Amino acid sequence: MPGDSPSDDAAGERAQYTEPELQGIRAAWAAVGEATCPRCGVRMQSRAIGGGSFGLGYARRRTWLLCSRCRRSAIFDEARGTRT
Ligand SMILES: [Zn+2]
16 A cells, blocks of 8 residues: 555654763663653663564673653663673
8 A cells, every 4th residue: 555654654753862861861770770761750661671682693681761651762781881
């Protein structure tokens, strides 16, 4: 069905944090193991993501932080500075 749906290609246009916000979240998470959404002020849920499931091929642990209110999320590498 060509061109029937109204520009749904812009699905990647969902709300995201800005780079400064991401840095603040990352800093908070690295410091105290949790982070607060800079927009909502609610504590973000954290979820560990096992490596290899994203087709990358190498096992890399990541942490996914999700705000349950605004649904914004951020993904950080768990191994900080240990890239060999
Ligand atoms: Zn939020």
